[in-house]
Amino acid sequence: MFTPSLHLPGHPHENMADAASSDPVAMGWMQGFPPPRDRQVRWDDASMWRFPQWRWGFSHMRALLPTASIPREGPVSSLPRALRNDLDGVELTTLAGVRMSWQQSLAATYTDAILVLHHGRIVYERWFGVTRPDTQHILFSVTKSFVGLLAELLIEQGKLHETLKAADYVPELAGWGLGNATVRQILDMRTGIAFNEDYAGGPGIVSDVQRMSMAGGLLPRPAGYDGPDGLYALVAGIAQDAPHGGDFVYRTPNTQCLQWLVERASGQSLASLITDIFWRPMGMENDAAIAVDRMGVAFGGGGLMAALRDTARVGEMLRLGGLWNGRQILPAAVVARALRGGDPAAFAHVNYPGNPDGSYASQFWHRAGGQAMALGVHGQGIYVDRAAGVVIARSGSHPVASNRGNMGVTIPAYDALVAALARD
Amino acid sequence: MFTPSLHLPGHPHENMADAASSDPVAMGWMQGFPPPRDRQVRWDDASMWRFPQWRWGFSHMRALLPTASIPREGPVSSLPRALRNDLDGVELTTLAGVRMSWQQSLAATYTDAILVLHHGRIVYERWFGVTRPDTQHILFSVTKSFVGLLAELLIEQGKLHETLKAADYVPELAGWGLGNATVRQILDMRTGIAFNEDYAGGPGIVSDVQRMSMAGGLLPRPAGYDGPDGLYALVAGIAQDAPHGGDFVYRTPNTQCLQWLVERASGQSLASLITDIFWRPMGMENDAAIAVDRMGVAFGGGGLMAALRDTARVGEMLRLGGLWNGRQILPAAVVARALRGGDPAAFAHVNYPGNPDGSYASQFWHRAGGQAMALGVHGQGIYVDRAAGVVIARSGSHPVASNRGNMGVTIPAYDALVAALARD
Numbered sequence: 001m002f003t004p005s006l007h008l009p010g011h012p013h014e015n016m017a018d019a020a021s022s023d024p025v026a027m028g029w030m031q032g033f034p035p036p037r038d039r040q041v042r043w044d045d046a047s048m049w050r051f052p053q054w055r056w057g058f059s060h061m062r063a064l065l066p067t068a069s070i071p072r073e074g075p076v077s078s079l080p081r082a083l084r085n086d087l088d089g090v091e092l093t094t095l096a097g098v099r100m101s102w103q104q105s106l107a108a109t110y111t112d113a114i115l116v117l118h119h120g121r122i123v124y125e126r127w128f129g130v131t132r133p134d135t136q137h138i139l140f141s142v143t144k145s146f147v148g149l150l151a152e153l154l155i156e157q158g159k160l161h162e163t164l165k166a167a168d169y170v171p172e173l174a175g176w177g178l179g180n181a182t183v184r185q186i187l188d189m190r191t192g193i194a195f196n197e198d199y200a201g202g203p204g205i206v207s208d209v210q211r212m213s214m215a216g217g218l219l220p221r222p223a224g225y226d227g228p229d230g231l232y233a234l235v236a237g238i239a240q241d242a243p244h245g246g247d248f249v250y251r252t253p254n255t256q257c258l259q260w261l262v263e264r265a266s267g268q269s270l271a272s273l274i275t276d277i278f279w280r281p282m283g284m285e286n287d288a289a290i291a292v293d294r295m296g297v298a299f300g301g302g303g304l305m306a307a308l309r310d311t312a313r314v315g316e317m318l319r320l321g322g323l324w325n326g327r328q329i330l331p332a333a334v335v336a337r338a339l340r341g342g343d344p345a346a347f348a349h350v351n352y353p354g355n356p357d358g359s360y361a362s363q364f365w366h367r368a369g370g371q372a373m374a375l376g377v378h379g380q381g382i383y384v385d386r387a388a389g390v391v392i393a394r395s396g397s398h399p400v401a402s403n404r405g406n407m408g409v410t411i412p413a414y415d416a417l418v419a420a421l422a423r424d
Numbered sequence: 425m426f427t428p429s430l431h432l433p434g435h436p437h438e439n440m441a442d443a444a445s446s447d448p449v450a451m452g453w454m455q456g457f458p459p460p461r462d463r464q465v466r467w468d469d470a471s472m473w474r475f476p477q478w479r480w481g482f483s484h485m486r487a488l489l490p491t492a493s494i495p496r497e498g499p500v501s502s503l504p505r506a507l508r509n510d511l512d513g514v515e516l517t518t519l520a521g522v523r524m525s526w527q528q529s530l531a532a533t534y535t536d537a538i539l540v541l542h543h544g545r546i547v548y549e550r551w552f553g554v555t556r557p558d559t560q561h562i563l564f565s566v567t568k569s570f571v572g573l574l575a576e577l578l579i580e581q582g583k584l585h586e587t588l589k590a591a592d593y594v595p596e597l598a599g600w601g602l603g604n605a606t607v608r609q610i611l612d613m614r615t616g617i618a619f620n621e622d623y624a625g626g627p628g629i630v631s632d633v634q635r636m637s638m639a640g641g642l643l644p645r646p647a648g649y650d651g652p653d654g655l656y657a658l659v660a661g662i663a664q665d666a667p668h669g670g671d672f673v674y675r676t677p678n679t680q681c682l683q684w685l686v687e688r689a690s691g692q693s694l695a696s697l698i699t700d701i702f703w704r705p706m707g708m709e710n711d712a713a714i715a716v717d718r719m720g721v722a723f724g725g726g727g728l729m730a731a732l733r734d735t736a737r738v739g740e741m742l743r744l745g746g747l748w749n750g751r752q753i754l755p756a757a758v759v760a761r762a763l764r765g766g767d768p769a770a771f772a773h774v775n776y777p778g779n780p781d782g783s784y785a786s787q788f789w790h791r792a793g794g795q796a797m798a799l800g801v802h803g804q805g806i807y808v809d810r811a812a813g814v815v816i817a818r819s820g821s822h823p824v825a826s827n828r829g830n831m832g833v834t835i836p837a838y839d840a841l842v843a844a845l846a847r848d
Contacts, residue, residue: 030720033687034656040719043490044641063716066467068487071558071710075499134495217468223647232458263457286495287711292487295464296454 016399019107022052024129024397029056044220055397058378059112059130061138061305062289065218068271068298070279070288070306077283077325079309079316082121084424092416095353095408105413109379109406110398112137115312117319117391118421122312129397134286136305137395140376143290143304144255145338146314148363150262150273151187152334159265162187169261172232177240178257185244186261188342188361189254192242197251199377199401212252212301216293230293231256231301248346248360252301255363259300270298282317283325284310302376308393315382315391318372339384341366353404354411377401379410388418440823443531446476448553448821453480468644479821482802483536483554485562485729486713489642492695492722494703494712494730501707501749503733503740506545508848516840519777519832529837533803533830534822536561539736541815542845544744546736553821558710560729561819564800567714567728568679569762570738572787574686574697575611576758583689586611593685596656601664602681609668610685612766612785613678616666621675623801623825636676636725640717654717655680655725672770672784676725679787683724694722706741707749708734726800732817739806739815742796763808765790777828778835801825803834812842 016022028039041053043064048057057064088103106114106126113131116124131137154160162184166173173179177193178186185191196208213219214227215234221227228234235256259270266273271290279288288310291303317324318339321332342361352358357368365373374382379396381403392414398406440446453465465477467488472481481488512527530538530550537555540548555561578584586608590597597603601617602610609615620632635651637643639658645651652658659680683694690697695714703712712734715727741748742763745756766785776782781792789797798806803820805827816838822830 033684033693034654034719034721042718044718060720063490063492063720065490066487067491069558069560069711134493136493230458260457269457287493289493294466294468295458296484296487297458 017052019110019128022055022110022399024052024056024059027052027055029053029130030060046219049219051397051399054378055110055112056130058138058395058397059135061291062136065291065303067289067303067305068269068292068296070271070275070290070304072284072287072310073280075283076285077313079117079313080121081125082118082123083125084123084421087116087124087417087420090416090420092412094412100409102413102417105409108409109413110396111379112395112397113308114392114394115308116417117312117316119389120316120320123421124417131308131395133309134307135395136286136289136307138302138376138380139304139306139311139395140302140378140380141252141255142311142374142376142380142382143300143302144252144363145374145382146274146278146304147255147259147262147270147300148187149330149334149338150266150270150277151183151258152338152362153277153330154262154265155183155337156331156334160261166257166261169264170236170257172236173257173260176236177238178235178253180240181244181257183258183261186254186258187363188346189248189250189363190246190346191244191249191251191254192240192246193251193253194239194241195251195253197249209252216291216297216299218291218299230295231297231299232260235260246346247349248342250350250360255301256299258363259298262300269296270300274304278314278329279310281325281327281329282310282313284313286310308395311382312391312393315374315384315393318382318384319386319389319391338362338364339366339372339386341370341372344368352407354407375403377403379403379406381410383414385414385418388422390418390421392417441476443534443552446479446534446823448476448480448483451476451479453477453554454484470643473643475821475823478802479534479536480554482562482819482821483559485715486560489715489727491713491727491729492693492716492720494695494699494714494728496708496711496734497704499707500709501737503541503737504545505549506542506547507549508547508845511540511548511841511844514840514844516836518836524833526837526841529833532833533837534820535803536819536821537732538816538818539732540841541736541740541743543813544740547845548841555732555819557733558731559819560710560713560731562726562800562804563728563730563735563819564726564802564804565676565679566735566798566800566804566806567724567726568676568787569798569806570698570702570728571679571683571686571694571724572611573754573758573762574690574694574701575607575682576762576786577701577754578686578689579607580755580758580761584685590681590685593688594660594681596660597681597684600660601662602659602677604664605668605681607682607685610678610682611787612770613672613674613787614670614770615668615673615675615678616664616670617675617677618663618665619675619677621673633676640715640723642715642723654719655721655723656684659684670770671773672766674774674784679725680723682787683722686724693720694724698728702738702753703734705749705751705753706734706737708737710734732819735806736815736817739798739808739817742806742808743810743813743815762786762788763790763796763810765794765796768792776831778831799827801827803827803830805834807838809838809842812846814842814845816841 090102167179286307288306322330342359514526591603710731712730746754766783807816
């Protein structure tokens with residue numbers, strides 16, 4: 001989860017326009033030739049990182065940032081349709097005790113688009129706001145789960161070793177916080193590093209997340225900027241402030257470090273790996289893209305942009321143990337390890353809404369019921385419930401960056417939907 | 425033709441490394457994780473606009489600039505292959521009197537990739553340097569010919585009128601240089617405006633081309649920048665300095681103005697029009713992209729990025745009078761008007777190498793023999809010779825921006841190739 005958010009109120013929805021009144025079509029963002037000044041969503045004034053502007057921007061990130069291409073290839077793999085529009089009426093009760101329908105939950109979570117697969121068939125699909133089937137919506141930290149899968153694949157291939165340390169692969173990290181963390185500690189975000197993953201920040205404070213965003217080019221650099229140049233320079237400049245191997249603490253530099261290990265161990269860039277392992281062989285419908293810093297390093301912590309049906313295909317491939325489009329995309333052992341979950345004791349202190357007894361491991365979030373989640377700020381997600389045969393892909397533009405802002409609705413909604421599908 | 429080039433020697437090849445010694449693979453641009461500082465090609469230090477860095481950069485512009493997506497769709501249209509590797513040995517004499525083979529001419533023109541169609545079959549195809557079939561190479565001013573075709577289409581549809589003035593469609597232009605130029609004068613670049621299309625510039629001088637590049641985001645803006653914000657603001661701020669309707673003078677703001685008329689008259693963005701008219705229906709192999717300024721306005725003057733086989737398809741569609749992939753992509757009347765050429769008397773003063781008695785009209789260059797050329801700086805081109813049944817698509821990274829730097833080789837080479845194909 002990541003966003004260089006500016007100051008947001010501490011309480012979800014406080015002073016925030018609801019989904020209908022912040023609808024990006026109704027607000028007219030970026031309409032007209034050129035759009036009027038007060039309807040522009042821009043990189044250079046950071047307006048792309050403001051609500052409600054980002055309800056347009058998250059669907060158009062590649063027009064705001066430089067990107068590496070992740071091309072598709074060949075015939076499109078089939079996603080058969082068996083639509084169940086009656087699902088709109090499924091009832092649920094949010095963690096705050098509010099009764100609402102599934103359809104209402106989509107507005108309550110500022111959902112941009114959502115697709116539900118049940119045993120491989122599309123049973124539900126909706127496009128809101130400015131989204132269309134070919135929209136390359138930013139996935140934010142869902143990107144991390146791709147880096148995690150690639151790391152697990154390299155471990156399986158013997159190119160990365162769980163117990164070796166980051167500096168064994170990237171000598172530049174020696175003496176810095178992540179250098180003496182193991183591959184496994186980094187994969188599971190159980191490192192002790194001096195980085196505060198606070199998205200909200202505050203007026204006048206340059207947060208760690210904003211520093212990372214300037215290093216990576218997501219935010220413009222002020223005149224006289226003397227911070228790190230590039231995502232890897234940022235990663236290599238973070239100190240250790242606690243022992244590694246302790247509790248899970250969600251910090252994006254772990255993933256950026258993991259990407260560094262993956263690129264060095266494979267000799268390929270992240271964009272090239274995602275292309276070769278996922279996008280070309282899976283029969284994707286659309287090209288994907290990934291934001292890159294000023295020296296071409298991809299933002300593996302949160303920069304992937306993809307069409308929703310393609311992220312759903314990734315979820316379905318995981319549900320099927322790595323098999324998709326007639327090919328074994330990932331070895332079954334890699335998928336099993338990525339989805340097996342982590343240590344609930346290391347996760348308990350997080351008190352994550354909707355996820356009691358859950359865990360985090362291999363760059364996935366896990367529920368006690370065995371469901372795996374790739375999660376990105378503002379409501380991005382791939383939800384894989386193998387027991388129920390359900391995969392849900394969702395993009396969103398929630399006013400609150402942290403998914404704590406929507407999980408109180410999302411989890412009861414998903415549980416109610418899965419129960420309804422099981423009944424029929 | 426366009427590039428925000430920095431100072432270049434006045435004489436082609438003077439002090440310039442040849443194609444082999446400037447090969448981007450051999451030079452190792454952007455290799456490594458991250459690439460070493462002296463091997464980086466970047467936007468923020470303008471190194472992307474330096475030779476030989478641009479031998480890598482022109483194949484990776486979307487990783488350096490924000491872009492709008494131009495997605496493909498559906499099955500790929502067929503380009504049958506009937507390769508003629510013997511063509512490498514075709515002999516030619518350059519305008520400077522140098523004898524060389526076709527193969528040598530490719531190095532002499534710093535060709536990145538080239539594809540020759542003869543009666544619809546690929547007879548020759550080569551990939552050099554960092555190019556591959558899916559490389560979205562920058563087309564520079566080949567982009568203009570797309571804007572020209574769209575303008576001719578809107579004229580055919582009655583949405584634009586050749587004799588109306590720019591300010592009739594875009595009131596913001598009233599009182600400025602292009603406001604009282606007609607649609608036809610702008611299409612044919614026969615306007616009298618105070619803009620110097622000098623790519624080379626000089627040390628310490630901010631040229632008009634550099635001002636345009638800063639307005640459009642192709643170059644970073646210096647601290648305290650108070651120039652135009654966006655490509656349209658630049659266009660609307662250019663004065664008239666001569667009567668409209670005089671001789672042809674090549675100036676990119678004409679095209680940027682034409683794009684403005686096209687967008688206002690159609691109600692669609694340029695990226696959306698290129699998608700709907702060309703990319704979706706033509707069975708393209710790859711997505712294309714187009715650079716956008718900070719408010720999302722596409723750089724129709726030179727920002728299109730596309731795979732070579734797809735630009736070849738556009739050339740073949742033009743050769744076939746608008747028919748491609750089983751569809752009439754453009755009305756035959758539109759293609760006929762775009763390729764009919766202009767007034768040689770208005771072109772003669774240009775003394776363009778290799779193009780005596782040529783002309784410029786509808787955003788295409790025309791030879792006296794009836795061949796039409798879409799041309800972009802540094803050697804980009806689509807060459808359509810309807811009489812000979814030949815289409816040539818080429819991308820390049822020549823050290824000299826203006827095609828004056830390569831036409832003395834290019835034109836004799838193309839003529840020799842066409843003659844060889846006619847003989848067999």
